[in-house]
Amino acid sequence: TEVNDGYLRFMLTIRQFNYTVQVLGLGEEWKGGDVARTVGGGQKVRWLKKELEKHKDKQNTVIMFVDSYDVILASGPEELLKKFSRFSHRVVFSAEGFCWPDQRLASKYPVVHHGKRYLNSGGLIGYAPEIHAIVKKWKYKDDDDDQLFYTRIYLDKEQRRKFNITLDHKSHIFQNLNGAIEEVVLKFEKSRVRARNVAYDTLPVVIHGNGPTKVNTSILLHSFALLQLRPHVTYRHSHQTFALLLITRLATLIYPHTRIRLFIHNNVHRPIVIFKNNRYQYRLFACLCADMQNRYVEACKKDVSCDYFFSIDSDVALTNPDVLRILIEENKAVIAPMLSRHGKLWSNFWGALSPEGFYSRSEDYIDIVQSKRVGLWNVPYITQVYLIRGETLRSRLAPVSLYQQEGMDPDMIFCKSVREQGVFMFVSNRDEFGRLISSTNYNISRLHPDMWQIFDNPVDWREKYIHEDYSKIFEDDENFVEQPCPDVYWFPAFSERMCDELVETMEDFGGWSGGKNKDERLSGGYENVPTVDIHMNQIQYEKEWLKFLKDYIVPVTEKLYPGYYPKAQAVMNFVVRYRPDEQPSLRPHHDSSTFTVNIALNRKNIDYEVNKLSISPRKGWSFMHPGRLTHYHEGLPVTRGTRYIMVSFVDP
Numbered sequence: 219t220e221v222n223d224g225y226l227r228f229m230l231t232i233r234q235f236n237y238t239v240q241v242l243g244l245g246e247e248w249k250g251g252d253v254a255r256t257v258g259g260g261q262k263v264r265w266l267k268k269e270l271e272k273h274k275d276k277q278n279t280v281i282m283f284v285d286s287y288d289v290i291l292a293s294g295p296e297e298l299l300k301k302f303s304r305f306s307h308r309v310v311f312s313a314e315g316f317c318w319p320d321q322r323l324a325s326k327y328p329v330v331h332h333g334k335r336y337l338n339s340g341g342l343i344g345y346a347p348e349i350h351a352i353v354k355k356w357k358y359k360d361d362d363d364d365q366l367f368y369t370r371i372y373l374d375k376e377q378r379r380k381f382n383i384t385l386d387h388k389s390h391i392f393q394n395l396n397g398a399i400e401e402v403v404l405k406f407e408k409s410r411v412r413a414r415n416v417a418y419d420t421l422p423v424v425i426h427g428n429g430p431t432k433v434n435t436s437i438l439l440h441s442f443a444l445l446q447l448r449p450h451v452t453y454r455h456s457h458q459t460f461a462l463l464l465i466t467r468l469a470t471l472i473y474p475h476t477r478i479r480l481f482i483h484n485n486v487h488r489p490i491v492i493f494k495n496n497r498y499q500y501r502l503f504a505c506l507c508a509d510m511q512n513r514y515v516e517a518c519k520k521d522v523s524c525d526y527f528f529s530i531d532s533d534v535a536l537t538n539p540d541v542l543r544i545l546i547e548e549n550k551a552v553i554a555p556m557l558s559r560h561g562k563l564w565s566n567f568w569g570a571l572s573p574e575g576f577y578s579r580s581e582d583y584i585d586i587v588q589s590k591r592v593g594l595w596n597v598p599y600i601t602q603v604y605l606i607r608g609e610t611l612r613s614r615l616a617p618v619s620l621y622q623q624e625g626m627d628p629d630m631i632f633c634k635s636v637r638e639q640g641v642f643m644f645v646s647n648r649d650e651f652g653r654l655i656s657s658t659n660y661n662i663s664r665l666h667p668d669m670w671q672i673f674d675n676p677v678d679w680r681e682k683y684i685h686e687d688y689s690k691i692f693e694d695d696e697n698f699v700e701q702p703c704p705d706v707y708w709f710p711a712f713s714e715r716m717c718d719e720l721v722e723t724m725e726d727f728g729g730w731s732g733g734k735n736k737d738e739r740l741s742g743g744y745e746n747v748p749t750v751d752i753h754m755n756q757i758q759y760e761k762e763w764l765k766f767l768k769d770y771i772v773p774v775t776e777k778l779y780p781g782y783y784p785k786a787q788a789v790m791n792f793v794v795r796y797r798p799d800e801q802p803s804l805r806p807h808h809d810s811s812t813f814t815v816n817i818a819l820n821r822k823n824i825d826y827e828v829n830k831l832s833i834s835p836r837k838g839w840s841f842m843h844p845g846r847l848t849h850y851h852e853g854l855p856v857t858r859g860t861r862y863i864m865v866s867f868v869d870p
């Protein structure tokens with residue numbers, strides 16, 4: 219009765235295969251009942267009856283009658299007619315494994331040994347005079363059941379013979395997906411995709427996502443119609459980060475600043491961004507209140523100049539600066555970039571829905587998440603990030619508040635409302651857009667919570683906190699690591715940000731020299747050389763530090779001190795602060811370690827000065843030397859400013 223995305227999809231396949239089509243009921247009022255939930259659909263038979271008056275005398279005309287919202291055609295009329303003629307019957311109905319709507323009729327059906335036994339009225343094909351004669355018998359109400367009507371005719375032996383009716387038990391023509399999802403796979407060829415029934419080894423022509431499979435199979439239906447392969451592009455962006463503010467900063471890079479207005483309300487992990495276009499004036503709003511989602515949806519709905527509504531959660535790390543352009547160019551009402559946790563199957567979409575409306579894995583979910591299948595996918599649920607056309611929001615989506623339910627996740631509410639309005643949602647994995655970061659252990663009470671993400675978000679952690687030249691250490695042809703004296707090495711370790719955030723964290727924590735009294739340089743019989751310091755365990759960073767040692771220092775050690783395999787144990791991990799008026803220097807000593815890592819956290823001659831002639835590693839570079847036996851060393855007096863170093867006694 220109305221044009222929706224399902225109808226448009228159906229018509230796309232009609233045109234693609236050059237069918238002659240007559241649409242019945244468009245623009246009329248639907249009186250056939252709520253067929254998704256209960257019986258009904260009789261109105262379809264009434265329309266068909268009327269239409270067939272025009273064709274009743276055409277002896278050689280074959281007519282196929284199908285639903286449209288949940289149907290696509292998979293090949294053209296020639297193949298269809300060939301398959302129909304092989305049945306050698308005048309009328310063929312589609313078949314399914316459920317006897318609906320009257321279970322008691324099941325035993326009345328002819329026995330079928332291999333194939334689906336029961337009639338489904340979502341698809342039928344036959345000669346015009348016979349179909350006409352069948353539907354002429356319709357004299358019921360619009361919300362009476364069409365399937366029951368056809369079933370009764372079919373089960374009546376007399377009429378079955380008279381009209382020469384059979385069922386398409388093995389999906390030669392009609393594939394009803396309800397109860398048969400497992401039987402259907404998509405076969406990908408170079409330029410096309412075809413759904414194949416592997417139970418009967420057939421290539422059905424009409425794919426019908428009937429019953430509860432409607433939303434689940436939309437992914438299947440769509441990948442058939444629109445799958446296109448495009449080169450896989452990987453973007454590298456120097457500002458890759460997982461902090462909310464930086465995500466929005468990244469978003470603003472996409473448009474000139476003058477065309478964007480940005481509002482950020484940062485108190486929960488949910489920014490909402492609206493792009494507005496007033497004569498090429500883009501404005502961007504971000505908001506982070508739990509209930510704000512609705513408010514901003516409503517704002518975009520009221521304002522016709524709001525072109526797009528873009529919503530991102532803070533656990534989304536967009537690394538592709540073109541993400542908005544790409545999504546806008548896909549020209550869909552609702553679209554999301556496909557994102558997943560690094561190396562995991564956790565993503566921002568569902569391939570299918572369970573009957574209760576929760577997650578269910580689709581046949582192709584893994585391949586899509588891993589980008590083994592690349593394209594634009596019609597899915598029943600998206601979360602965390604999406605772009606909605608303002609126009610769609612205004613004209614086609616019901617107020618989200620209508621779907622509000624206690625304890626229901628806002629994205630579930632949103633997607634449910636979108637689905638029920640017949641609007642399709644898509645995810646694209648045609649490009650690489652970024653990833654999802656894990657935010658469950660994200661402790662915002664910390665000054666720099668990202669520093670603790672080395673376990674949960676190792677990729678983002680590395681990008682943010684490890685020196686950009688770190689990997690050069692392992693490039694063999696380059697003499698990258700510096701060696702100021704025998705067995706002593708300098709190599710890049712921390713990024714600038716790590717140095718700064720670590721110092722800021724320590725200063726924020728305060729209580730310098732907290733580790734002095736339990737300084738274990740005393741316990742191993744070494745000299746008493748306590749420093750003004752704060753230990754990693756004091757800021758609850760010990761686990762993370764040991765992980766850093768294991769992941770980033772051990773590989774360097776194995777390269778520079780070949781034959782030694784570090785255990786990467788350490789109890790003395792601390793930041794030292796030197797100041798002229800505090801502790802300016804450290805007298806000569808040995809460390810109680812097998813080797814020591816000593817990372818410069820700020821810059822000599824800029825942040826602090828040392829009078830004696832000396833060389834020292836750059837900020838973020840690590841200084842590594844053997845500990846307890848050789849390499850007697852000291853800390854030179856700082857004469858101006860403050861010097862910070864991060865020291866770790868490895869394998870004590």
Ligand SMILES: O=C(O)CCC(=O)C(=O)O
Pocket residue numbers: 749794804809816851852853854863865
């Ligand atoms: O100042 C330095 O770089 C040396 C620090 C040191 O040797 C130590 O903390 O054990």
Ligand SMILES: [Fe+2]
Pocket residue numbers: 807808809851
């Ligand atoms: Fe030392």
